[in-house]
Amino acid sequence: MREALGNSEKGGRVVVNVIRKATPVPELDYTQDLWHEKELKSVANITRKDIEEFLPLAARIPIVPEIQEFKLEHANEALLSLKQGKIKGAGVLKMQD
Incomplete structure (x- = not known):
């Protein structure tokens, strides 16, 4: 968020x-993080x-999500990791290669 x-x-x-x-939201430094009328909602x-x-806005920015892929047969491993x-x-x- 910072x-x-x-x-x-x-x-x-x-x-x-x-x-x-x-995990709580990390503490913010209001003089730096929310300065200039910035808003956190x-x-x-x-x-x-x-x-x-x-989604169109995310593509223009661009926002690139961080993902970790698991093959379908490793679903239990994925759930445990989560x-x-x-x-x-x-x-x-991932359903198919």
């Missing part, structure tokens, strides 16, 4: 769609329309 806020322009808004139960629910509007917090970004089950 990096996103640091890359935001004056008056920019960072919207976070994540539920943090195990969180959302608990997101709709299909929200995603449809966001449970243990070993996946950085999103775990993806």
